[in-house]
Amino acid sequence: MGGVTDLHLSGVSKSFGDVAALRDVSLEVADGEFFTLVGPSGCGKTTTLRAIAGFETLDAGDVRFGDREMSGVAPEDRDVGVVFQNYALFPHMTVTENVGYGLRFRETPGGQSREERVGDLLELVDLAGFGERDPDELSGGQRQRVALARALAPGPDVLLLDEPMSALDARLRQSLRTQVKRIQSDLGITTVYVTHDQEEALAVSDRVAVMNDGRVEQVGTPEDVYRSPETRFVAEFLGDNNVFEGEVRDGDVVVAGTAFRVEGADASAGSPAGDPALAPDVSEGSVAFCVRPEHLELGPGSNSFEATVEAVEFLGESFRVHLDWDGREVVLRESERPTTDRVRVGFDPEDAHVIAGGRAGKAVEPSR
Amino acid sequence: MRGADKSRASDLRVTTTRGAGGWLERRALAVLGAATAVVLAVVFYYPVLTVFADAVRVGGEWTPEIVREVITDPFYFGVLAPIFGGDFAQVGDVAANTPLGLFGFTAYQAALSTIASVLLGVPGAYVLSRYDFPGRRTIRSLTILPFVLPSIMVAIGFVAFFGSNGPLNDLLALVGLGPVNLLFTLEAIVVAHAFYNAPLVARVTTAAWESVDARMVETARSLGANPWRAFRDVLAPQLLPAILTGALLTFVFTFMSFPIVLALGGFQLATVEVWIYSLVQQLDYAEAATLAVVETVLSLVLTYAYLRYEARQAGANRAANPPARKRLLPDDPTPTAALERAAVGVYALVVAVVFVGPLVSMVAESLTGPQGFTLQYYEFLVERQATGADFQTKPGLAVRNSLLFGAATLLVALPMGVTISVLTTRGGRGSRLADAAAMAPLAVSGVVVGLGMLRGLVFGVEVGDHRVQIAGVTAIVAAHAVAAYPFVVRNVSPLLSGLDRSMVESARALGATRARALLDVELPLVASGVAAGAAFAFAISIGEFDSTVILATGSSSYTMPVAVERYIGNRTLGPATAMGTVLLGVTSLSFVVIDRLGGRWEA
Numbered sequence: 023m024g025g026v027t028d029l030h031l032s033g034v035s036k037s038f039g040d041v042a043a044l045r046d047v048s049l050e051v052a053d054g055e056f057f058t059l060v061g062p063s064g065c066g067k068t069t070t071l072r073a074i075a076g077f078e079t080l081d082a083g084d085v086r087f088g089d090r091e092m093s094g095v096a097p098e099d100r101d102v103g104v105v106f107q108n109y110a111l112f113p114h115m116t117v118t119e120n121v122g123y124g125l126r127f128r129e130t131p132g133g134q135s136r137e138e139r140v141g142d143l144l145e146l147v148d149l150a151g152f153g154e155r156d157p158d159e160l161s162g163g164q165r166q167r168v169a170l171a172r173a174l175a176p177g178p179d180v181l182l183l184d185e186p187m188s189a190l191d192a193r194l195r196q197s198l199r200t201q202v203k204r205i206q207s208d209l210g211i212t213t214v215y216v217t218h219d220q221e222e223a224l225a226v227s228d229r230v231a232v233m234n235d236g237r238v239e240q241v242g243t244p245e246d247v248y249r250s251p252e253t254r255f256v257a258e259f260l261g262d263n264n265v266f267e268g269e270v271r272d273g274d275v276v277v278a279g280t281a282f283r284v285e286g287a288d289a290s291a292g293s294p295a296g297d298p299a300l301a302p303d304v305s306e307g308s309v310a311f312c313v314r315p316e317h318l319e320l321g322p323g324s325n326s327f328e329a330t331v332e333a334v335e336f337l338g339e340s341f342r343v344h345l346d347w348d349g350r351e352v353v354l355r356e357s358e359r360p361t362t363d364r365v366r367v368g369f370d371p372e373d374a375h376v377i378a379g380g381r382a383g384k385a386v387e388p389s390r
Numbered sequence: 391m392r393g394a395d396k397s398r399a400s401d402l403r404v405t406t407t408r409g410a411g412g413w414l415e416r417r418a419l420a421v422l423g424a425a426t427a428v429v430l431a432v433v434f435y436y437p438v439l440t441v442f443a444d445a446v447r448v449g450g451e452w453t454p455e456i457v458r459e460v461i462t463d464p465f466y467f468g469v470l471a472p473i474f475g476g477d478f479a480q481v482g483d484v485a486a487n488t489p490l491g492l493f494g495f496t497a498y499q500a501a502l503s504t505i506a507s508v509l510l511g512v513p514g515a516y517v518l519s520r521y522d523f524p525g526r527r528t529i530r531s532l533t534i535l536p537f538v539l540p541s542i543m544v545a546i547g548f549v550a551f552f553g554s555n556g557p558l559n560d561l562l563a564l565v566g567l568g569p570v571n572l573l574f575t576l577e578a579i580v581v582a583h584a585f586y587n588a589p590l591v592a593r594v595t596t597a598a599w600e601s602v603d604a605r606m607v608e609t610a611r612s613l614g615a616n617p618w619r620a621f622r623d624v625l626a627p628q629l630l631p632a633i634l635t636g637a638l639l640t641f642v643f644t645f646m647s648f649p650i651v652l653a654l655g656g657f658q659l660a661t662v663e664v665w666i667y668s669l670v671q672q673l674d675y676a677e678a679a680t681l682a683v684v685e686t687v688l689s690l691v692l693t694y695a696y697l698r699y700e701a702r703q704a705g706a707n708r709a710a711n712p713p714a715r716k717r718l719l720p721d722d723p724t725p726t727a728a729l730e731r732a733a734v735g736v737y738a739l740v741v742a743v744v745f746v747g748p749l750v751s752m753v754a755e756s757l758t759g760p761q762g763f764t765l766q767y768y769e770f771l772v773e774r775q776a777t778g779a780d781f782q783t784k785p786g787l788a789v790r791n792s793l794l795f796g797a798a799t800l801l802v803a804l805p806m807g808v809t810i811s812v813l814t815t816r817g818g819r820g821s822r823l824a825d826a827a828a829m830a831p832l833a834v835s836g837v838v839v840g841l842g843m844l845r846g847l848v849f850g851v852e853v854g855d856h857r858v859q860i861a862g863v864t865a866i867v868a869a870h871a872v873a874a875y876p877f878v879v880r881n882v883s884p885l886l887s888g889l890d891r892s893m894v895e896s897a898r899a900l901g902a903t904r905a906r907a908l909l910d911v912e913l914p915l916v917a918s919g920v921a922a923g924a925a926f927a928f929a930i931s932i933g934e935f936d937s938t939v940i941l942a943t944g945s946s947s948y949t950m951p952v953a954v955e956r957y958i959g960n961r962t963l964g965p966a967t968a969m970g971t972v973l974l975g976v977t978s979l980s981f982v983v984i985d986r987l988g989g990r991w992e993a
Binding site for chain 2: 124172178182
């Protein structure tokens with residue numbers, strides 16, 4: 023214990039009544055990794071976390087910590103630290119008693135006394151001197167840090183964070199997530215973080231798993247999943263995106279009669295993700311590709327189409343422009359407000375990313 | 391990375407060998423659950439099934455004969471009896487003589503009692519939820535009193551109140567009316583039942599009224615509804631379920647009511663329950679058992695209907711934003727407001743007479759002899775204790791027994807109730823089944839449980855070559871525990887299910903076993919509910935009459951309520967009311983404890 027802990031989920035399924043919460047979920051989390059599960063509410067991310075913690079009995083599949091098989095192992099025997107969305111601090115105990123609770127069941131490390139251990143952890147989360155307070159005398163951010171200290175006190179192998187920021191205001195979330203990330207990387211503790219906030223997921227994670235409807239859509243570094251979404255769902259869930267569907271013809275992609283040069287749409291160009299096994303089959307027939315709003319540019323050019331300006335939102339550092347292109351919704355970002363109602367919009371072929379074949383509006387099945 | 395930080399941080403991560411709980415601790419909940427199931431099976435399900443078996447077995451042979459005899463007997467089922475028997479020619483005859491039968495009369499008095507309780511209770515809910523006045527909270531919390539007041543004591547209070555020399559006739563004489571003799575009349579039973587159940591209706595309805603969202607009424611008004619329409623269209627539909635809940639419960643309770651009918655109606659106005667008791671006294675167990683079976687089936691159906699209805703209503707609305715309360719004495723009342731206040735005043739007077747009258751009468755009667763004020767009845771109690779023969783009922787022994795049984799009941803009912811609460815608040819299909827099985831004792835009368843225990847465990851059961859027999863005292867405690875633990879569950883469960891489950895999960899992730907998490911986290915957080923449940927359990931035991939009177943027959947394990955009943959037989963009410971006053975003292979004490987601990991009973 024306390025050594026290398028990598029985490030494996032293979033073929034995990036779980037239903038609640040008729041509702042399938044997890045469908046054949048497999049994940050690998052490396053030792054010391056900050057791994058984030060992100061997705062819309064109801065996608066199964068919290069159930070996955072609860073499966074790791076041992077709070078749910080699985081219908082199928084198994085969870086391993088290193089080579090320790092976890093099925094049938096009670097939560098109290100898993101050496102996990104959990105921080106819940108509402109922190110779940112024990113209201114009848116002081117901060118010190120809360121943080122020290124887990125030490126009742128485990129010896130403190132290095133011959134430390136319980137008091138020393140609790141003191142160290144409160145210092146770690148910048149709450150030294152708050153030990154005698156009751157939880158209801160603390161602010162939301164302070165409670166969140168007490169919950170973190172409490173989860174870390176027994177020296178867990180795995181840290182599980184279930185939307186720990188979602189009850190806090192935006193400014194506090196940013197400073198706290200930086201602090202959580204710093205503590206995590208200092209401790210080098212394997213961490214699974216659940217959030218519905220894609221910006222948060224991209225900001226703090228070593229790797230991200232995007233989940234939808236009980237399945238894992240894609241796993242990768244934040245840059246990977248943002249820049250090279252493998253499914254339409256991932257493309258649209260992470261940040262603003264424009265997805266176009268068309269036909270491959272002579273190496274171009276034809277959308278609504280307009281031909282576009284799209285990198286990777288040419289069959290000979292190979293896989294955009296670099297892995298031929300994962301390459302979408304785009305040599306013929308239909309194809310979908312996406313272009314981020316910041317990669318669409320106003321002005322004449324070869325790879326372009328004409329659209330009508332529907333609405334303009336001022337975001338501070340830029341404008342978000344909503345366009346209508348023959349019934350298709352298109353969003354772009356510009357530093358200046360467009361001056362005409364009809365605009366010409368284009369993009370660099372390298373900034374377009376091929377998702378996968380198929381014209382269906384629904385997310386494409388993940389290839390694994 | 392920061393070097394110093396990093397090394398200290400790695401120290402923080404080093405762990406440890408675990409010291410988690412042993413085998414028993416890990417399975418503590420399962421063990422407690424199994425133990426509870428065994429206790430329930432032995433002291434509730436087995437005795438009740440014994441009664442059922444008595445009804446369909448004669449000399450070791452299964453036979454429907456006794457049941458058939460009972461349901462085709464016009465004495466029991468009135469006009470329904472010939473219909474059940476297929477003898478339609480008899481219907482006219484029976485309708486002329488005994489149209490209702492015993493069961494019909496029982497249902498009839500329960501229906502009347504329910505109507506009276508609703509009529510007396512709903513205005514109370516209106517006053518409590520819509521007016522603000524000093525003492526409102528106290529009165530609101532006093533509405534739990536019926537659950538704590540021993541029914542035989544209430545009955546004796548009404549006997550004193552309605553008696554020909556009682557305060558009611560004195561009051562009527564003051565305004566030039568009377569005298570009326572209400573003793574051994576249906577009216578007396580109905581009023582006494584209202585005393586018991588109107589507060590229940592008021593309590594349930596007040597809770598609903600207080601959780602009404604004032605904005606709904608305001609929305610209706612803004613859409614053009616006048617105050618009356620807004621009440622009818624928006625408020626009434628929200629109150630009706632609560633009133634119905636209270637009415638259904640009242641019907642179940644009054645259908646099975648025993649001591650009140652026994653004391654105020656006697657055998658002339660017997661209900662099923664009283665008749666069963668009289669059959670047991672005559673040692674006619676088979677017929678008693680058959681009646682008990684039919685009664686139990688009926689009350690189980692009613693209780694099931696109630697639980698289904700309650701479950702449908704549960705969690706319907708929790709948005710508590712009630713309209714502001716009115717002042718009882720406005721500075722400058724409009725004529726309507728003045729009229730309404732006058733009505734409230736009349737209602738308050740009725741409430742005072744119905745609720746305070748009997749208790750005051752009981753105490754007054756215990757202090758009044760033929761020559762006015764006297765302590766002779768209390769002296770009688772003391773003397774009986776000092777010099778009474780063994781076969782006589784000694785008050786001191788009754789007090790001692792009551793307190794002892796109360797404490798023992800607490801020791802059994804508390805862990806049982808908490809265990810059932812924990813196991814049933816986990817949710818899921820299994821827990822709902824467990825909930826129903828565990829709550830069934832609420833629907834089975836104490837007389838039936840007492841009868842079952844007497845016939846089964848107290849008379850003895852053959853297990854293999856051994857004759858298993860439990861003492862009457864053990865049986866009494868067991869019966870009290872069966873009557874009491876649902877009150878523990880009802881106090882603990884709502885608090886427990888209100889706890890965030892992540893609280894327990896956090897404790898478990900930190901290394902606590904399930905039982906440990908219960909002890910360290912859940913129980914401290916629901917302590918007020920546990921304490922209130924304990925006080926209820928104790929009070930229920932102190933006041934329990936139905937099964938005790940059967941199990942204590944001919945033994946010295948009688949309790950205070952049984953002693954009250956035994957003293958009734960004498961020429962004067964003095965000793966019975968004196969004993970009742972002692973009982974009132976002990977019961978008030980437990981009520982004070984409940985109130986201090988913030989007892990809650992919302993159903």
